[in-house]
Amino acid sequence: MKLSSSVIPADPTDVYAPDAILDPYPHYARLRGMGPVVWLPRHRVYALPRYAECKATLRDDESFTSTGGVALNPISNRLSRGTTLASDGAEHSARRKLLAHRLLPRALRSISETVDEQAAAIVDAAVRRGVVDGVADLATALPSAIVPDLVGWPRDGREHLIDWGGATFDVLGPLNGQAVKAMPGTVRMLRFARRVIRDRTVLDGSMAHELLCAADAGTLSHGELPALMVDYIAPSLDTTISAISNALYLFGTHPDQWQMLRDDDTLIPNAINEVIRYESPLRGFGRKVARDVEIAGTTLPAGSRVLVLYASANRDELEWDDPDTFDIRRDAGRHLGFGNGAHACAGQGLARLETTAMLRALLHRVDRIEVTGRPTWAMNNVIRRHERLPLRLVAG
Ligand code: HEM
Structure with missing residues (x-):
């Protein structure tokens, strides 16, 4: 088969350079303007910046595989062996079946009251203080209080969780300075997970406990458990912290949209979709091309890699009217912020539950969210989230 990669436009700039991490949207717009497939010579990967090709790629997991890993560098891909994220076909289905059911809306019903109570307590405390950091005091508090218990991470190992989790995303970019700096964090998380499984210190009744019982019963080997635990x-x-803090920032800077949500809280599910569309918590992940395959009239050779840019797809003007406008009434549900196809986010039910609880607690108590200073963005190859977000909550 004749390959047409010679006609694919190439972009020599680095979409993982610090300025592109801090302000990625002009870079995405440039890539989308160049075409549906753009060769990034620095990273030796074909970027897919538009919605249609991203979605088609995510849905064709036979041609675009995750087995070799979804990072843009071989070291992280090796470290992610044995995860649900980095597998395909029957192996992927078997791994996903082990735990994903625990995060479906029906399974989460039993914790929804607790999540609402915790969200109310967090927002009450923040309203009493008035001036807060939206990241530390609001967005981080709920996921940290809920999720490690659910997954089963022991209480004595939680102080590093946010750093290690952030590092585990950072290393999924190319092997740049960022990724190298983050490598020890991701290795420590994996080592800690191995120790937790070896010492059987997972919390009773948790997701990890269910895995341990399955391994004891011979359904899978104990050696498989640490990677599966890290998967979740x-x-x-970081993902949910991103969604909640982005929501705070967007409603703080769009008071009319906040008022609209206050007037009609049935808009909450769509508002969450719009937050994830507008500021996608994950920039993009890679896939390996399993066989010569055509995308938008271009043939990509087997063995090459593509970069699915969820965040760019979610701002694609070919798919969305006025994509750079934040509007909670638009039909945002088809965004790719949670991925799509076989690997679509297994934890999205939980992320939605937590974000809904926080928005509801805020709607009941807060007239206005004011951004009082310059927010800063965290430096991470993959996660887009605020580092600091100075806010004033004006009570209703
Ligand atoms: C707003 C929050 C979140 C966002 C935006 C998000 C985004 C994503 C995306 C884009 C993928 C697709 C990866 C791919 O295409 O290869 C994914 C997969 C995944 N997510 Fe999430 N995620 C979020 C929260 C969570 C939470 C809270 C959990 C677990 C507690 C979780 C667990 C997973 C797992 C296990 C996968 C792998 C699924 C598979 O490979 O089959 N996520 N997520």
């Missing part, structure tokens, strides 16, 4: 603990905090 690594993305459980």
Whole structure:
């Protein structure tokens, strides 16, 4: 088969450079303007910046595989062996079946009251203080209080969880300075998970406990458990912290949208979709091309890699009217912020539950969210979230 990669436009700039991490949207717009497939010579990967090709790629997991890992560097891909994220076909289904059912809306019903109570307590404390950091005092508090218990991470190992989780995303970019700096964190998380399984210190009744029981019963080997535990603990905090803090920032800077939500709280599910569309917590992940395959008239050779840019797809003007406008009434449900196809986020039910609880608690108590200073963004190859977000909550 004749390959047409010679006609694919190339972009020499680095979408993982610090300025592109801090302000990625002009870079995404440039890539989308260049075409549906853009060769990034620095990272030796074909970027997919538009919605249609991202979605089609995520839905064709036979041509675009995750087995070799979804990072843009071989070291992280090796470290992610044995995870649900980095597997395909029957192996992927078997791994996903072990735990994903615990995060479906029906299974989460039993904790929804607790989540609402915790969210109310967190917002009450923040309202009493008035001036808060939206990241530390609001967005981080709920996921940290809920998710490690659910996954079963022992109480004595939690002080590093956010750093290690962030590092586990950071290393999924190319092997740049960021990723190298983050490597020890991700190795420590994996080592800690191995120790937790070896010492059987997972919390009773938790997801990890269910895995341990399955291994004791011979359904899978104990050696498989640490990777499966990391699968769920690594993305459980930073992602949701991003969604909640982005919501705070967007409603703080769009008071009309906040008022609209206050007037009609049935808009909450769609508002969450719009937050995830507008500021996607994950920038993008890679796939390996399993066989020569055509995308938008271009043939990509087997063995090459593509970068599915969820965050760019979610701002694609070919898919969305006025994509750079934050509007909670638009039909945002088809965004790719939680991925799509076989690997679509297994934890999205939980992320939605937590974000809903926080928004509801805020709606009941807060007239206005004011951004009182310059927010800063965290430096991470994959996660887009605020580092600091100075806010004043004006009570109703
Ligand atoms: C707003 C919050 C979240 C966002 C935006 C998000 C986003 C994503 C995305 C884009 C993927 C697809 C990966 C791919 O295409 O290869 C994914 C997969 C996954 N997510 Fe999430 N996630 C969030 C929260 C969570 C939470 C809270 C958990 C668990 C507690 C979780 C667990 C997972 C797992 C296990 C996978 C792998 C699924 C598979 O490979 O079959 N996520 N997530």
